[in-house]
Amino acid sequence: METVLEAKNINKYFKKPVLFHVLKDINFKINKGEFVSIMGKSGCGKSTLLYILSTMDTEYEGELNLNNDLITGESRQKLTFIRNKHIGFVFQFHYLLSEFTVLENVMLPAKKLGEKSIKEIEKDALEKLKILNIEHLAHKRASQVSGGEKQRVAIARALINNPLIIMGDEPTGNLDSHNADNVFNIFKKLSVEDNLSLLIVTHDEDFANRTDRIITMEDGRIIS
Amino acid sequence: MVNWTVILDIAKKQLITKFKSTAIAALGVTFGIGAYITLVSFMTGLNNMLDDLILNQTPHIHIYNEIEPSKKQPVDGYDAFKNSFNVVHSIKPKLSQKKIHNASPIIHFLNKNKEVKGAIPQVKMQIFYIAGSIEIAGNLTGIQPVEEARLFNFRDYIIAGSPEKLKNTENGILLGSGIAKKMALSVGDRVQISTIKGDIFPLKIVGFYQSGISDIDAIQSFVNLKTVQRILGEAQNYITDINVKLYDIEKALLLSQKTEQQFNVTAIDIKTANAQFETGTNVRNLITYAVSIALLIVAGFGVYNILSMLIYEKMNDIAILKAIGFSGNDVQYIFMSQALIIGIIGGILGLLIGLIFTNIISTIPFKTDALAKVDTYPIDFNVWYYIIGFSFAIISTFFAGYLPSLKAKKIDPVKIIRGQ
Ligand SMILES: Nc1ncnc2c1ncn2[C@@H]1O[C@H](COP(=O)(O)OP(=O)(O)OP(=O)(O)O)[C@@H](O)[C@H]1O
Numbered sequence: 001m002e003t004v005l006e007a008k009n010i011n012k013y014f015k016k017p018v019l020f021h022v023l024k025d026i027n028f029k030i031n032k033g034e035f036v037s038i039m040g041k042s043g044c045g046k047s048t049l050l051y052i053l054s055t056m057d058t059e060y061e062g063e064l065n066l067n068n069d070l071i072t073g074e075s076r077q078k079l080t081f082i083r084n085k086h087i088g089f090v091f092q093f094h095y096l097l098s099e100f101t102v103l104e105n106v107m108l109p110a111k112k113l114g115e116k117s118i119k120e121i122e123k124d125a126l127e128k129l130k131i132l133n134i135e136h137l138a139h140k141r142a143s144q145v146s147g148g149e150k151q152r153v154a155i156a157r158a159l160i161n162n163p164l165i166i167m168g169d170e171p172t173g174n175l176d177s178h179n180a181d182n183v184f185n186i187f188k189k190l191s192v193e194d195n196l197s198l199l200i201v202t203h204d205e206d207f208a209n210r211t212d213r214i215i216t217m218e219d220g221r222i223i224s
Numbered sequence: 225m226v227n228w229t230v231i232l233d234i235a236k237k238q239l240i241t242k243f244k245s246t247a248i249a250a251l252g253v254t255f256g257i258g259a260y261i262t263l264v265s266f267m268t269g270l271n272n273m274l275d276d277l278i279l280n281q282t283p284h285i286h287i288y289n290e291i292e293p294s295k296k297q298p299v300d301g302y303d304a305f306k307n308s309f310n311v312v313h314s315i316k317p318k319l320s321q322k323k324i325h326n327a328s329p330i331i332h333f334l335n336k337n338k339e340v341k342g343a344i345p346q347v348k349m350q351i352f353y354i355a356g357s358i359e360i361a362g363n364l365t366g367i368q369p370v371e372e373a374r375l376f377n378f379r380d381y382i383i384a385g386s387p388e389k390l391k392n393t394e395n396g397i398l399l400g401s402g403i404a405k406k407m408a409l410s411v412g413d414r415v416q417i418s419t420i421k422g423d424i425f426p427l428k429i430v431g432f433y434q435s436g437i438s439d440i441d442a443i444q445s446f447v448n449l450k451t452v453q454r455i456l457g458e459a460q461n462y463i464t465d466i467n468v469k470l471y472d473i474e475k476a477l478l479l480s481q482k483t484e485q486q487f488n489v490t491a492i493d494i495k496t497a498n499a500q501f502e503t504g505t506n507v508r509n510l511i512t513y514a515v516s517i518a519l520l521i522v523a524g525f526g527v528y529n530i531l532s533m534l535i536y537e538k539m540n541d542i543a544i545l546k547a548i549g550f551s552g553n554d555v556q557y558i559f560m561s562q563a564l565i566i567g568i569i570g571g572i573l574g575l576l577i578g579l580i581f582t583n584i585i586s587t588i589p590f591k592t593d594a595l596a597k598v599d600t601y602p603i604d605f606n607v608w609y610y611i612i613g614f615s616f617a618i619i620s621t622f623f624a625g626y627l628p629s630l631k632a633k634k635i636d637p638v639k640i641i642r643g644q
């Protein structure tokens with residue numbers, strides 16, 4: 001089995017307001033095509049871990065490998081590029097740029113990457129929107145679509161550069177059960193059909209139980 | 225790699241959604257640049273007008289013979305007293321000293337110099353204007369009218385008649401406007417003048433001269449060079465003054481010194497003669513630039529303000545952009561380009577406002593006796609002011625945008641996302 005993401009002995013401390021050991025000796029691997037969920041009580045450090053894995057937070061101890069390459073200690077510029085090309089991130093709050101249309105939001109990471117022409121990027125973006133059943137919203141302003149729709153736009157944006165892994169921090173936290181189901185099905189399909197790896201933090205037990213594997217955390221440690 | 229299309233697209237979209245505050249910030253710049261253009265064009269117009277009043281009619285180098293006692297008294301040449309100490313009382317200057325020796329070779333020599341635009345002779349003499357039984361003291365200058373007009377803007381000071389008319393009228397005179405008023409004379413009339421020796425000559429008035437300085441206009445008149453030589457009973461080589469105009473005024477001092485040494489005459493350059501003019505010009509320029517820069521600093525604060533506000537409001541967007549792979553520099557460029565867009569739009573509008581204002585001012589009537597040829601307020605239209613003004617706009621908005629954009633560059637996306 002091919003490993004996409006590997007965390008070795010990750011430790012993190014918050015120094016303010018008091019010294020606080022948030023993540024303690026985190027070790028795990030995620031394989032290609034694997035759909036993994038992370039569960040744990042509020043405050044146990046799930047989000048903190050996800051920010052480290054997504055390369056946005058670089059203040060930690062330990063090693064992080066992406067596609068068998070060590071990315072710990074890489075320059076900020078290289079990490080920005082990795083985030084752009086290889087990692088798709090979906091937030092709990094559907095962060096979209098409200099001045100742009102749905103389509104433009106989805107195209108943005110690909111435009112930044114600049115590997116394809118605008119025409120190709122637009123075609124890709126429409127395709128991703130179609131996968132998520134929202135292609136009819138393409139030319140609406142991002143501020144004018146519903147919460148569930150926004151979440152799907154954010155997933156389409158995370159997919160646009162065909163990343164190695166999608167990370168989500170409670171991406172269904174704000175959705176009703178119908179929409180949450182919908183998002184789960186999309187993730188499942190991506191994992192099965194496109195062999196995409198997914199690492200999703202969730203509080204929803206039904207959601208977690210249907211994933212390939214559950215990582216459970218408690219007090220900054222992985223307990224199972 | 226920086227993807228400018230994306231960055232500019234984001235910058236533009238954000239500005240458009242904040243149209244009102246963007247417009248206000250841009251108007252600040254517009255106001256600053258408009259005021260600069262108006263001020264500098266108007267002030268320089270005035271400066272030039274005042275300078276022209278003196279400098280244009282003033283030769284760059286004035287060559288004449290200073291009336292001074294001869295250094296060598298006859299007794300010095302007498303061998304018998306060679307070894308004794310001679311005391312001569314009450315030395316008087318020699319009469320003939322007013323004349324420049326070898327004037328025509330000097331003129332010829334100067335005109336051949338590539339730096340010289342022209343060197344022309346004048347003959348000055350004292351006369352009396354005769355009005356009935358009253359004699360009014362005055363100056364009569366013999367000139368080459370057309371050459372004077374070419375080199376020293378003589379035409380601007382003729383309020384009736386023309387240089388050509390004087391040239392073609394043998395006994396013509398361009399009468400000072402002050403004298404004309406005093407003696408109630410008009411063009412075509414005859415005026416009698418008398419020399420100091422008492423010879424009387426009738427001259428025909430071909431026009432009036434007005435320098436704008438009433439003390440001069442009350443005494444000064446002009447005739448042809450030949451006419452004055454005839455009145456004096458002197459030959460054609462009798463020249464009292466040579467006026468030189470150069471292509472580059474900065475060369476005046478050097479050439480005047482050279483001329484003095486070479487020809488044993490007195491040569492005064494314009495800077496030495498009119499030192500106070502530069503001071504006035506410099507002070508006026510200083511005021512113009514101080515006011516303009518103050519306005520632009522205020523405009524800069526406006527730009528700083530709107531960008532700080534925008535960055536504060538767009539924290540989330542900045543965090544997303546960074547999360548999806550935009551670098552700190554990309555984000556900084558977005559806000560820098562917003563500052564520059566405001567600067568460019570505000571600056572261009574400012575230039576237009578300045579152009580319109582100066583055009584309006586240049587049509588406002590401005591009539592003064594001192595300046596015969598000025599009808600409206602003087603405006604100096606000069607592309608350089610527009611280039612400088614636009615650069616000002618860009619530079620001030622660049623600095624105003626730099627600090628906020630640096631802040632945006634340093635925003636930590638994790639902090640923002642956590643803050644939700
Ligand atoms: N910037 C910070 N400084 C200090 N302590 C922090 C900071 N951010 C988070 N923490 C603490 O770290 C711990 C882990 O936070 P984290 O956000 O990772 O929890 P979580 O597992 O994602 O919780 P939730 O399920 O509620 O989202 C919490 O106890 C929190 O109070």
Ligand SMILES: [Mg+2]
Binds near residue numbers: 046047048169
């Ligand atoms: Mg969390």
